[in-house]
Amino acid sequence: MIARRFEWARLTLRLHRFELLAFGAAIIGLAIGAFVASAYVDSVRPPADCLTANGDVPFSCQEALRKVEDARGLMGLVTTPLLLVAYAIGLFLGVPVIARELERGTVRLAWWLAPSRWRWYLARLLPILVILAVLTIVAGVAMDRMFAASSPNVDVSMSFDGYGVRGGLIASRAIFIFAVSVLVGSFIGRAMPAVIIATAIAFFGLTGGIQIHQKILATEAVQVPIDPFAGSGGKPGDMYIDQKFKLPDGTLVGYEYFNGSDPYDQNGQPRYPQIALVIPGERYRFVEAREALALAGGSLVALLIAGVVVARRRPG
């Protein structure tokens, strides 16, 4: 009875069997690789006094640190492919949802059978979307795990290190790419051109979105005095936004304010106090959730427009 109730989902998954199996196997394989590599890094972690060693590495630590470097190299083999596959799956699952059906003419069968094209569209979309979300969340968790293993002293939930290449944002960005691919496919109706155009639109959409988010973050940054001797501001895990000079009246200015004159005195010390603008690491979850929500909104709009296109267009 249940199998019959979800027959529509089974048939949709069957239509996309090749892409699902190929990308699913790739992500799961890479995620397993990530967890194995992370466990290996954990297992070869040297004693704490080796990690804090500054400058000269004690002889007793050299072998342990070499092993850590080897293990990190192993993680590097997984990191880039995992990210690439996580984004590629959005593209290669999104385009066929409508474009391939239009290209092969199968919509002529489906659309005369279906009194509601919206229903057909949702039946095609939802099973793929669920699988995509699960796979890319797995990729995000695997990246989080690798990050935690390579930075054992950092709380990954309160650090902007690796922002955007780990955690839930991987899934959000992959779903955004998926939505753009579905939309482009619904307009163009041919798979290969849709892949190319969707790649370009998703790239510019994501990079444009990141730029806008950076501008929003700049308005939310907090000022942290820079220690002129230590040369850094903020704590590990904070997101660095910018560095400014603080005038006596409290105005923040950049190097351009000095108009060619040296902002540093003859001792190399700044004429005015320097501050760093940072987003505290404690805000990581909030910032991540906000970007994910914005991407989800963009994805929803793209998918709704694709639905309108499906409802109105000729089957070709």
Next chain:
Amino acid sequence: MAVLETHDIGKRYGRRNWALRHVDLEVPDGSITAIVGPNGSGKSTLLKAWVGFERPTEGYLTVDGIDPWKDRGGAIERIGYVPQAPSLYRELTVDEHVAMARTLRPRFDPSIARHRLDDLDIPLDARADELSGGQQAQVGLALALGVRAPVLLLDEPLASLDPLARREFLHVLVDAVRADGSTALLSSHVITDIEQACDRLLVLGAGRTLLDLSIAGAIAEHRVVDAADVDAVAPPPGKVVGSFPGPAGEKLSLVRGDESVGGRPATLEEVVLGHLAAARRPRSTVASGGLAA
């Protein structure tokens, strides 16, 4: 009563290419109507407009009183459609197509489709890309019959089939339509198939209706004379429909009228050829407009 109607519809592609223009026609309930015309005459466009795949540029049409562009779902629920190409999913088996139809169309009866496919020895577990063209067309027809719709629209489903497959297809179609009391509109180029299966003839040419009659009426109301004899026979003005080459290359003319106009009774093919030839001439020289029953 007409279950399919068009009201002065026109369909334009681009800025000036009219596929259909000022087409008014009615397909009576319970009939099997053949729609014939040369390539580009607007047959497919007309059928697609009824399915809601094409929007008329002017006028409107209805399926059982419903305008597909105002209520596509309502119109589609009254239609079974067999597209020109079978359009099957090559990844799916025949049985999965039946299952898919059930998920998409609430009234679809899988047992009807499976029964017809069984009768034709089409394996349900075969993938669509393993079937012959004739078998794919039969799957398309079985799905169309399975929806139990009062109207069947068939867009040149016979075009790529061999003679035996065509005969089997038409046999299934006629049996089903007669048993269900539904109405079918079959687009085809093959006149012998039409004579075998249909009871009405609709000829489209140059984007308009050239003939709309029962098959028997179309044959009874036309005669063929050797074009060279037309002057001798001197049929009344406006009775010559059009001239076309005969089997031996002789020039024949289709004349509207009974035995008094001379010549011999026309075959259905000659009726169609005469009207299509008339449509090729500049419109002002066509003997008369369409002939409608």
